Amino acid sequence: LAKTTQPISMDSYEGQEVNITCSHNNIATNDYITWYQQFPSQGPRFIIQGYKTKVTNEVASLFIPADRKSSTLSLPRVSLSDTAVYYCLVMMNSGYSTLTFGKGTMLLVSP
């Protein structure tokens, strides 16, 4: 199971772009990188998943370099409602894997 390392907390202001980087040095060939978001007292919510290069959806972008030892979640023009904990997870996209959450990154967006 690949260990992930991400900043404990980050601060930003409304309208700014936020980039949260996650390190996963021992990622395996079959592993995917997945990001979840969690608001206080709510269950985590899937944001984005990728294997390599760049993935973009209506919420965020995920940048994965060629060596896949890190990934960066990019949130464009954050708002106050983006204040949450963001988790980076690495897992096999197969039948016997479960989501293993680390401490996550607490993002605080201020006016």
Next chain:
Amino acid sequence: DSGVTQTPKHLITATGQRVTLRCSPRSGDLSVYWYQQSLDQGLQFLIQYYNGEERAKGNILERFSAQQFPDLHSELNLSSLELGDSALYFCASSPHSGTGEGYTFGSGTRLTVV
């Protein structure tokens, strides 16, 4: 509404008691996962069921047990409760087993042991 329903939302009980938490997965999802979240331990995976059978076990105490019924709903039983069992308990479901993208979490049951 995520489609995953957990009941009850809040539960207050005394030490030594037993409680049952219930989870109805999103329609069509075969896998159910239980997680415990406390302030000091973060989100801990407890157990997974897939189509009625136990698929994976995490940091689940022997005092805790779970099952998934033929209609795919799941129950988590917590017995001989201790103060340290106070936490948010989340249920998640996915269509298959182990695809990270497809997990949908419920809103949780907040258990307070007094």
